[in-house]
Amino acid sequence: MTDGAPRQLTRTATGPQRADLLELFFDLAFIASLTLTSQAMAAEQTWTGIAQALLALSTLWAVWVTTTLITDTYSPRKRPIPQLILGIMFGIMLMSAALPTAFHEHGLIFGGTWAAINLGRGLVLIRSLRGREGQERSLRALVWNLGSGTLWVVGGLVADPEWRLAVWLVALGVDYVAFGFRFPIPGRAPLPQYRVAPEHLAERYQQIYILTLGELVLVSVLSLSHQPFTPDRIAAFATAFLTAAVLWWSYAQGAGATLRAAIEASPHRTRLVQTNPYAHWLMVAAVVGTAAGVERIIAQPWERPTAPMAALVLGGAGLFLIGRAVLEHEVYGRVPLSHVVGVVATIALAPLSVHLPGLALGLAAALVLLGVAAVEFLRARHRRAPSPATL
Template identity: 25%
Template sequence: MASSPVAAGEEVYRVTTLELFFDLVFVFAVTQLSHVLVKELNPLGLLQVVLMFGVLWWMYAGYAWLTNTLAPTTAARRLLILVGMGGFFMVALATPTAFKGGGVLWGIGYLVLVLAHVTLYMQGNPNILRVLPANLLAAVLIISAGVLDHGAPVYVLWTLALIVPIVQPYIVPAGGLFTIQPAHIVERHGLLVMITIGESVIAVGAGAEHAHLDAGLVVAVLLGLALAAAVWWSYFARDDARAEESLTAADDVRRTQMTMFGYFYAHIPLIVGIIVAAAGMGQAVGHAWDHLHLGPALALAGGIALYLAGDVAFRRTMRIGASRIRLAAAVVALALTPLGLWSAVAEIAALVLLLTAALALEHVTTRPDAPAPGLGQSSGD
C-alpha cells in the first residue's frame, strides 16, 4: 500500500485533555512500578517491573494508537476512555502485590482495558478484531498467574502475556490496520516521556524527605534535578520535532513501521530506564554522602545507560541524527556503577557530567540547522 505523506490541509489530531487525564492514571501505574522497584531493588524485583511494564506498555500504546485514529470527541467515546482509565486504576492498585496475591485484580483490570479498547476501536476500524484474541489471551494468562499466586509458573505466564502481544504484529501486519497521524503520535509519547521524567523529580523529593536538611542535602537534590534536566534535554531539545518531520515525510507503510519500532519497541528501554534510574535516585539522594549498595548504584547508572540505549534505537529508527556519542555515553554510564559504591553523590555528579559532555559534543559536531537524516541524507551511523 503506497501513500503520499500527510497532505496540506488534512485534519491533524492533537492530544486532547481527556488523553492527558488518561495519562495521569497511567502515571500512577508507573509510580507504583517505581515503588515496587524501590522495595525490591534486586534482579527479581527488576524482572517483575519489566514484565508488568511491558504488558502495560502494550495496552497504553494501543490507546495512543486508538486516539490517533479516532479522536475522543463524542460522549460515548469519552465514556469508553473513562472505562479504560478505570481498568488502568485497578491495575495500578494491584501492582505492588501483583506477584504476591494481587495478580487476579491486575488481570481483571487489564481485561477491562482490553474490552474498552476494542469496543471503541471498532467504531473506526473493525479490523481490530483480528488482534483481539491475542490481547484477551494476555489478560487470561495474567489472571491465571494470579490464581497460581507464586512460584516459577507465575513468571512463565507473565512472560507469555508479554510475548503474545509482541509477536502479534508479525502475525497480523499492522500496515493494513492503522494510519498514523505523526503530530499526535509524537506529542502523545513526548508527553509520556515528560511525565516519566517527572517521576525522577518525585523520586528526588521522596529521597530527601527523611534526610537532614543541610547544605549537603541541597547539593544532592540539585544534582538529582540536574540529572533529570539532562535527560529532558537529550530528548526534547530537537529530537521530538525532527521525529515528527521524519514521520510526516514517510508513506503510510513506512510511517507505521517507524512508529512501531521507534515509539513502541525503542521506548520500552527508554522509559524503563528512566523508571529504574528514578528508583536508584531516590535512595542515592537519601544517602547522598554515604556509599550505596550495589542495587541502588546499578539502578542509577544502569537506568541511565538503558535510557540512552533506547534513545539510540529511537533516533536510528526515526533517522534523526547520528547516535555514536550517545551509545558511547551509555557504555560509560554503566561503567560508573562502582563510583556509587564509594559515594552516592559522586555517582550522581558523574552522570550529570557525562550527559552534559555528550550533549555538548553533539552540539559542536552537528550543525543546528542541519536537516534530519531521514529527510534527505544518511543517518551518519
C-alpha cells in the first residue's frame, strides 16, 4: 500500500453516498441472527432466557453498528474494506450459529468470535491507516477491545450459565461505554467527533429497521404454515400483520423518514450519530420480542401467557414506543405525549395479562400501537391543514 492509499480509503463528499450492495449482503447475516434470537425467546420463556437472548441481540447489534460506522467513514469499494466486511460477516454468521447454545457448550465460539472480530478489525484498520488521523481512533479502540475481548473469552470458558451471563454483561458494558465515549485514554486528549455521511448513515438505519420488520413477517408466516389453519390462528396471524404494518407506518411517517435531513441540519450531528444506535436498538429489540410472542400466540392462541411471554408482547410494544420517542426527541427536539400514554397503557395492561388468552393480549398490544399511530396521523394532518387566514 502506498503512502497516499489511506487518503483514498476515506469517503469523500463528492463520492457515492448511498449504501453499497455489499452492505445489504452483510445485513442478511444480521437478520439471520434476529430470527434465531426470537426463536430462542419463544422456546425458553423464562426471565433468564430472555436476559440471555437480549444480551446476544445487543452483542450482534454492536457488530452491526460498528461495521456500519466503518462503511460510513471508509468507502466499501476500496481495499481492504470489502475484505474486512466479508470477514466480519463470516464472524457474525458464526456467532449466529452458536447463539442457541451460547450459554451452554458453544460459549467460547460466541464470545471468542466477537473478540476476534474486534481485534481483527482494529489490526486491519491500524495497518491501513498508518500515519493518518484515523489510526489514532483504531489504536484506542484496540486497547479497549483487548480488555473487553479478554472478558468475552473468559465468559465463554465459565461453565455456569448465570456467571457467564454476568461476565458477558460486564464485557458488553465495556464495549458500549467505549463506543459511546469515543474510546477515552487517560492522559490523552479526546478524539475528534465522528465524521459522517448523513445520506449513507440515515439510509443504513432505515434499511436495517425495515429488514428487521421482515423478520417479524417471516416468523408470522412460518408459524402459521406449521399449524392447522383455524379461525383463531388466522385471527392471530392477522393481528401479527396489523402489528407489523403499524410498526412500519409509525417509523416511515415519523422521525425515521426524515433522519437524513435531521442529521444534515442538526447542530449536534455527532450526538445524533451516537444516540441513533441506542434508539434503533430499542426498536429492533422490540420487533424481535414481538416476533417471539407472535410465534407462541399463533401456535396456541388461547393459551394464557406466562409473565415472561406477557413481557415479550406488551414489552415489545412499549419498547418500540420508547425507542420512537427517543428518536423523535433527537430529530425534532420533543417527546410526543401519545408515545408516553402508549407506554403507560402497556404497563397498565400487565396485571391483566395473566387473565387474557394470548390472542387477546396480542390484539391489545396491537391496538395500543394503532391508537398511538392514529393520534400521530391526526396531529400530522392538523399541521399540514391550511389555516383559515390562508384560505
